[in-house]
Amino acid sequence: MKSKHLKISFGLFWALCMIFVMSPASFAETVSSPELSSYTFMVYLNGTDLESEDQGDGTVAGAGSNDLDEMMAIGSEPGVLNVVVQTGGTKQWRNTSISPETNQRWYIKNNEMELIEDVGQVNMAEPETLKDFIIWTATEYPAEKYVLALWNHGGGAHGGYAHDELFEDKSTLSLADIRTALEQASGQSGIAFELIGFDACLMATIETAYIVSPFTKYFIGSEETEPGHGWNYTPIFQKILDDPTISGDKLGEAIAQGFREQALEWDTADETTLSVINAKKIGPVIEALEALVSKAGTDIDEPAAYVEFAKGRNKAEDYGNSGGAHGDSTDMVDIGNLAKQLQNQHPEETSNIISALNNAVVFNLTPPEKKPNATGLTVYLPCKDKEGFEDKLTNYKEINFSPVYTEFIEKYGQIVVSDTTGVELEDSNPASTSDQENSTAGSSNILSSAASAYNGEDITLPSKSFSNSNIRVINFNKPVDANTIFINENIYITNDKNGTSTPFLIEKYELTDNNTKLTLTTKDYFEPGETYSIYIKKDISSKEIKSTDGKTLKDNYKMVFTIISEDRFEIKIKESDISKVNMIYSVLGQYYDNNTKIRFLGMDNDVDFDETTGIVRDNFDGTWVQLGGQFVSLFLMDENDGKYSYSVPIKLNGQDMDLQIIYDTNTETTSILGAWKGIDPDTGLSDRNIIKLKAGDIITPMFYSYDLVTDKDEDIPGEPFTVQDPTKLELQGDYLPQGEYLYGFYIEDIAQNDTCSEFVDISLLD
Structure with a gap:
């Protein structure tokens, strides 16, 4: 029996050898590693309401599907670029090829999405899910350089990134969770990223940069909220195909430029911020920030120093501030603008912050109209959201960001929260205890005169006003010649202060009420207690109202009036x-x-x-x-x-x-x-x-x-x-x-x- 078994085994072995000899290609495919590409671009596409929100016309928002269309416009190219996407986290996809019931992994080709793996319904807001996606992609699609794009909503340092709308707990992937995912993925696969970015709102924070810095060369994110269209993936992938050796900072710049160009097309450029950060230069920024708060942390024990620091904080540019009727705030503040507001108090420390920040930010989109002071990175510093401070602080401590800075914001935040007195007022003035009556034509800034004869005599016009008005209303007792009034050279106003006549520049006129009411708007303001003269030309055929030197005033009607201050x-x-x-x-x-x-x-x-x-x-x-x-x-x-x-x-x-x-x-x-x-x-x-x-x-x-x-x-x-x-x-x-x-x-x-x-x-x- 034993010898027979050996004989059969030897026969099988010989047959297998013959198969391998006859089929060398099959053997190579079985045992060889996947082809190494220049770049593998991972997109963690957590759809949520950005994809599923009902548009009121029977369709869904489809922001994720739109970006997939942009990706498929270029797609992967073997040996050069792998585009790999994990989808999930939403109740409905506009792209009907994608199932909302499960998480799926796709290989993006030109005009095609190839389903590679179905991983079941797992929470996209769990670090385990992100870790598994990174390890699987790095194993299946190895490359010389890797990019990770995290696609969804963002909430700043304490809010984190993304929630999965298929799970009721509404938890997000916190910065601590992201660090866990990156640490485990790096430890198990050895992967290091060329670029990590957030196609999401409010994630260009120094805390985020700190979290990702051990795992990537460069980092890209937005200080402010992002418009719904997000990044434009078509030019991003084209840039890699054009230059497979492109570095992370240059690729980040291409992402930002494509983002802005699409924003111009979509008329959202006023909302766009995007900055590229050298993750290896974040350390000096943190050190400079620590030096500032170490000094300020001692100073704010003195009431006057606390007031000055708080004033600077309030003036600095904030991001993610709802305000209005739906008020809420992330209290994320631009670091560079904060330093600018505090430079009089702490000139050396703030100068060092700005210098370190300039070295770390390798590209920053020109700040938009909405947020003109964006310098590239924000930091959490309590200000507007006193009610939510304790919850934000709890989340913040989980990040394990700088202990020096965390200790400062805890101290400063507690001072702000405990300061509940507000400003006190002296006794109100008499106007606060009695009704005021105003006419809509004669209240506040509008200077209204009594009716007066248009007869060429000097007339003192009684006027009640609040100060600093640049509008004068004159009522005539008979119609005036519209042609006379509406020729620029035919009206002249002077301020007769100190016996001199300083001309006023008239910006516009309006003649109404059957040519009996003239409203003049001047570039300068009428002041209480001052006396003014208005000269109006008698008729079109008369001489000019003033000579070229602006002093000769003749052949015209003259009215003199004094502004009388009214109670305000x-x-x-x-x-x-x-x-x-x-x-x-x-x-x-x-x-x-x-x-x-x-x-x-x-x-x-x-x-x-x-x-x-x-x-x-x-x-x-x-x-x-x-x-x-x-x-x-x-x-x-x-x-x-x-x-x-x-x-x-x-x-x-x-x-x-x-x-x-x-x-x-x-x-x-x-x-x-x-x-x-x-x-x-x-x-x-x-x-x-x-x-x-x-x-x-x-x-x-x-x-x-x-x-x-x-x-x-x-x-x-x-x-x-x-x-x-x-x-x-x-x-x-x-x-x-x-x-x-x-x-x-x-x-x-x-x-x-x-x-x-x-x-x-x-x-x-x-």
């Missing part, structure tokens, strides 16, 4: 609290329903604040902002060099949104960025979709309302309107309708405490 609503902040003021807003409300309810029209910063005396005065002129011909509730978010960012709560086609708007006072132009849902309260992740307005959209302005009888509040709709041409939609001021209004001041201090003044009732009359 004012408050006074206690001297000891003046330095603690961060922002002062005017708040306007409108009575309705027989004056039993108030709807609030919003907040603006058009107030006069004397930082020496602490006096705050109103600039209310009887007007408010309209959009699409309807008054809206307006909330000021921030201001940079005359560019004001506003948030307007609306319903867009029935969905609650905040309309993001920038108004440039330098050019008097409006930029409507789009509608945004803000920060998800369950996941802490920022909505990536800034929805552009289109013709046919229905906008319903929303207002916060308070019932004086029941002591209850609610959000109420205003008058809806349909967008005709979104490019012509602008913020425009207009006079409020006749009625009863409420006006007051809202003061925010450096610790985000709010103080409300007494409110005054204002009657606006036709």
